[in-house]
Structure formats: C-alpha cells, structure tokens
Amino acid sequence: MVVARLLALLYRITPAAVSQGPSGTATRNYLAEDREGGRWFVKAYPPGTDVAEERRALALGEMTRRGGVPVPGVRRTVTGDVIASAGGLSVSVAQYVADAQTAEGGLSGGRWASVGETVGRLHRVLACHPVGPPRPVASRAVCDVARAGRRLEELLARWSAAPPAPEGFAAWCAQTAEQRRAALPEVAARLEKLPATVMTQVVHGDLASPNLLLRGEAVAAVIDFRPPSHRSAAWELGRIVLDPRTVLARPDEWIPGLARAVGAYRAANPRLPAEDLLAVPRVAAGYLACSVYPLSEPLNDPAAVTPALEAYGHARHEAAGVLWERLDEAEEVLRDVLR
Incomplete structure (x- = not known):
C-alpha cells in the first residue's frame, strides 16, 4: 500500500x-x-x-x-x-521487461554472439563517460594474487578461531580456502602470461547473469548498473560469457561459444586491444582463483547461505578448474578469431 x-x-x-x-x-x-x-x-x-x-x-x-x-x-x-x-x-x-528470463540458465546457440555484441556496444558507449577515458593498468591489479593471499590468510584465521562443523557447506568453505591458498603460487605463475597491462574503463560494474535478461536468443535488457568506476573490460566480458554455470553445463560448447562472443564483441567495439580479448579466459580463471566469495559467507552473513548459494559456490570452484585445464585450447581458438 x-x-x-x-x-x-x-x-x-x-x-x-x-x-x-x-x-x-x-x-x-x-x-x-x-x-x-x-x-x-x-x-x-x-x-x-x-x-x-x-x-x-x-x-x-x-x-x-x-x-x-x-x-x-x-x-x-x-x-x-x-x-x-x-x-x-x-x-x-x-x-x-516482459517475457524475458535471466541468463542464469547459461548461454547457448545464438545467445553467445548476442551477448558479446551487447557487451561490446555497452563498453563502446561507456568509453565516452565523463568519469574518464579508458586507461591501462597493470594486469596484476585485475587478478591480485598478493591481495588474495592476505584475504585467504585472514579467512583461515577466522575459521581456525571458530572451526565449522565437520560436514556441510561451512566445512567445505574452510577446506576450499586452504586449497586456494596453497594453489596461489601456481596461479601467480599462470597469470604471468597475461599482457603487462590491460585496459580499464567505466563498465556496468555488476554484469552477472541475474542482471542480463534474454528473450529467445536475443538480449532483452541489461539491468542493475552500479555507479561508474573503472574496471577491466576483459574481466567484465569474461564474467558474463564464462559464468560458471555456463562453463559446467556446456563442456563442449563454451570454447566455440566464447569465440563467437569475442568475435561479436570485437565487431561492436573494435577499440579494445586484441591482447585484452585474448586474455578474457585467463583473467576469468585468475579472478575466480583469487576470489574468497562465497567462502566467507558462512562467517560474514550466515543468513545468506541458501541452497542456491551453496550450489553457486561449488560451481565457481569447479569452473575455475575447468578454465585452467582448457586454457591453452581456449586461447588458441581466440587467436584464430583475433587474427
């Protein structure tokens, strides 16, 4: 009322x-x-x-x-x-926006190119935002391994002070945080293959699958923008086209789908350097490997731990492994697209 x-x-x-x-x-x-x-x-x-x-x-x-x-x-x-x-x-x-669904069901078919074209157009428009033009930053700032190490150490100290029950999501979070910390040296070595710098610009800020509405194979709407700030365009593109649920649900499709999305993005926004587009899967894998979400949620916000969040947490962890495993293959396909 x-x-x-x-x-x-x-x-x-x-x-x-x-x-x-x-x-x-x-x-x-x-x-x-x-x-x-x-x-x-x-x-x-x-x-x-x-x-x-x-x-x-x-x-x-x-x-x-x-x-x-x-x-x-x-x-x-x-x-x-x-x-x-x-x-x-x-x-x-x-x-x-009527008769539309979120992208949480994953990308397939013509949706790859539709999403790539939409994100390319989005970034081309936002490159002219008054906050400032695109600018390069060190790649290590996008996937910050040192910061991830500090956050994981802090999280593990909190888990040590308040040990979770031996079973359940909280226990999985504590175990996974330990695995992430142990894997950081290997992650750092893999991220050394990124270009020295990547371009940042004003982006959507929260371009996750719930904020992308689809109608058939077309993008119906982009919603829930965040206030303007500079972030990596490659990171934002990878976040939506390599959503963990898409990668896991379509193991044979995500690499050719990624290629179609990147090709459509480049046609809509040719100003982003090819090196940044080639870096999309490596940045996506590195970002997942350096993230503590949702491993911290049982401590920070227990009420937010729902079955859906638990499933998403497992999917993020598993998808990071898949991306690393097939990274060379994905980059080789993108090289062909970007020639």
Whole structure:
C-alpha cells in the first residue's frame, strides 16, 4: 500500500495492482500494473542506502540506453528525479521487461554472439563517460594474487578461531580456502602470461547473469548498473560469457561459444586491444582463483547461505578448474578469431 501511494503521488501512476517482484541482492522489488495496462518494475532501497550513488548508477544505465543498449527506461517523478523518497522509503521505477528470463540458465546457440555484441556496444558507449577515458593498468591489479593471499590468510584465521562443523557447506568453505591458498603460487605463475597491462574503463560494474535478461536468443535488457568506476573490460566480458554455470553445463560448447562472443564483441567495439580479448579466459580463471566469495559467507552473513548459494559456490570452484585445464585450447581458438 505504501508503494502504491508513492506511485500515485510522485509518479502519476495509478496502480491497479502491486505485487512482490523478483528478489534483489539488497533491495525489495515490486511489479506494478497501472489502469492502462502499463507494467512497471519498482525497486525499493533499504534504509541507509546511498541514494546519490544509486542516482549515478541509474544515470549510467540511461547513458547506455541512449547509445542503443537495451536498458529499460527509467520513469521520472513529477519533479524530474529518478528516485523518489517519502516516509522513509526510497524507490526507483523502470519499464517492466516482459517475457524475458535471466541468463542464469547459461548461454547457448545464438545467445553467445548476442551477448558479446551487447557487451561490446555497452563498453563502446561507456568509453565516452565523463568519469574518464579508458586507461591501462597493470594486469596484476585485475587478478591480485598478493591481495588474495592476505584475504585467504585472514579467512583461515577466522575459521581456525571458530572451526565449522565437520560436514556441510561451512566445512567445505574452510577446506576450499586452504586449497586456494596453497594453489596461489601456481596461479601467480599462470597469470604471468597475461599482457603487462590491460585496459580499464567505466563498465556496468555488476554484469552477472541475474542482471542480463534474454528473450529467445536475443538480449532483452541489461539491468542493475552500479555507479561508474573503472574496471577491466576483459574481466567484465569474461564474467558474463564464462559464468560458471555456463562453463559446467556446456563442456563442449563454451570454447566455440566464447569465440563467437569475442568475435561479436570485437565487431561492436573494435577499440579494445586484441591482447585484452585474448586474455578474457585467463583473467576469468585468475579472478575466480583469487576470489574468497562465497567462502566467507558462512562467517560474514550466515543468513545468506541458501541452497542456491551453496550450489553457486561449488560451481565457481569447479569452473575455475575447468578454465585452467582448457586454457591453452581456449586461447588458441581466440587467436584464430583475433587474427
């Protein structure tokens, strides 16, 4: 009822119905239908949210929409704002994307090229963002083995102080953290084959499979941008096209699929150096190997440990092994694409 009143008062939307929408990581989401049959996605931010930063994130999405990326249009308030606040509640409203599914089911068929082209166009548009043009950084800053070592040492010390039960996800997290720490010297040696620098630029910031909506083999929408900041374009491309669930579900398809995605990306964004595109699978594998997520969740946020998170944690760990195992093959295929 509070959301319905806010929509009517500040957005001039008279809702015929408001229902609970898909859950968000840090927001409560709703679906609203107005009396003319229009449908709206309403995101309610929790107390303490940095609303100014959320406005910057919404502006980033609007910029890419103007550049031709499929991003849902943001509905502005009667005063022209992208976020409305009243009675302790802050919300944003965007067009609802109907008949679409997230990319959590993985990529296949024509989706590889569609996603590669969309991410290429996204990065081409965001390369012109006022925050600053693309710039090179040392590859070790993208896959920071030294930082990973410190974080794993800290995590293992916490597990030592509060040992988990001998079975279950927490025990697996503690064991896997130990394995990750022991493997870091080998990871560092493998990452030495990366180019000395990779390009960073303003990117989406959270281009994970829940934030990419697909309709058939086409990209229906890119959602949930983060505030603008510079990160590796190769890292962001690899994060979405080499999602662990895609790699594991399609062991015979992910390498040729990656090649199609990279080829489509390059056609849409020829400014990213070929060396960066060749580095996509190595960066993806290195990033997974250096990550402590979700190994820290049983300690940091036990309530977040759900069966879905447990499955995703296992998938991330297993996919890292698959990427390392077939890395030379993947890079050879990409070399052919990038000649």
